[in-house]
Amino acid sequence: MAIKLPNETRWENLQKTSDEYDSKTEAEIKEMANGQSFYEAAAWLAYNRTKFIPTELLEIINSLEVLDVSIEKDLWDELFYQVVTQESFYIKELLMQLLILNNAIRQTNAEETEPAKLEHLSTLANARVVLPKALFEKEIPDDPKLPDPDPTPDPAGIRAVNIAEAQANIAALETARKGDRAIRKKISKRIQGKL
Numbered sequence: 001m002a003i004k005l006p007n008e009t010r011w012e013n014l015q016k017t018s019d020e021y022d023s024k025t026e027a028e029i030k031e032m033a034n035g036q037s038f039y040e041a042a043a044w045l046a047y048n049r050t051k052f053i054p055t056e057l058l059e060i061i062n063s064l065e066v067l068d069v070s071i072e073k074d075l076w077d078e079l080f081y082q083v084v085t086q087e088s089f090y091i092k093e094l095l096m097q098l099l100i101l102n103n104a105i106r107q108t109n110a111e112e113t114e115p116a117k118l119e120h121l122s123t124l125a126n127a128r129v130v131l132p133k134a135l136f137e138k139e140i141p142d143d144p145k146l147p148d149p150d151p152t153p154d155p156a157g158i159r160a161v162n163i164a165e166a167q168a169n170i171a172a173l174e175t176a177r178k179g180d181r182a183i184r185k186k187i188s189k190r191i192q193g194k195l
Contacts, residue, residue, distance in 0.1 A: 010135050018084040021077070026091055029078060032071055033098045038064055042097040045104070049125045054118045057125060058108070066109065067102045075099055083131065096129040103127060 008016075024032065030039045041060050045052075067075070075095055082092035104124040111117040 009137050011137055014080065014084045014135060018081050021081050023081050023085075023087065024078055026088075026094065029075070029091065029094060029098070032074060033067060034065065034071075038067075038098070038101070039094075042094070042101040045101050045125055046093075046097045052121075052125060054121045057121050058114070058117055061105050061108050061121075064101075064105055066106045067098075072099070072102060075102075079129070080131075080135075099129055100125075100127050 030036060033039060033042075041064055044060065045057070048057075075098055079092065079095040079099065082088060082095060086092075104121070104127070107120060107124055108117045111120065
């Protein structure tokens with residue numbers, strides 16, 4: 001990816017990067033993804049994702065190897081290129097099918113027993129490729145120099161939030177209790193008035 005300039009959105013940066021990127025053909029992508037059998041399995045999964053027999057899909061998955069991380073990265077690069085340039089809808093779909101299949105193989109291989117593998121196949125087969133919305137921002141953030149928030153929470157901040165929530169809960173309970181007393185008084189007066 002090209003270096004992102006401060007006055008440039010991520011989308012503009014992706015477009016600039018795509019101008020410099022050397023995309024691959026369908027044949028090169030198929031070869032990159034361990035050849036024809038991986039491609040055929042990905043196409044089969046895309047076509048049968050809602051009507052497959054779990055044992056049949058498991059047999060296909062067991063016959064394939066997870067793609068090397070560098071190949072998977074290249075597939076993602078190609079997908080981003082296709083999304084940005086919209087050069088070929090067919091190749092974009094092919095890339096997503098390959099990535100979904102690779103994820104299904106990886107996740108299935110992580111399970112130890114066949115029943116556990118079969119249990120997750122429907123979810124894995126119906127997975128979707130999701131691209132982060134932040135990549136497609138069309139405007140520059142107000143202050144791009146602001147640092148990312150610290151992922152480790154501040155204990156004092158957590159305590160302050162907990163105290164504020166507790167005080168709000170106490171106030172809500174107090175209001176409810178006052179309302180309850182008023183209703184009980186009205187009911188009591190009505191009952192005494194009827195006696």
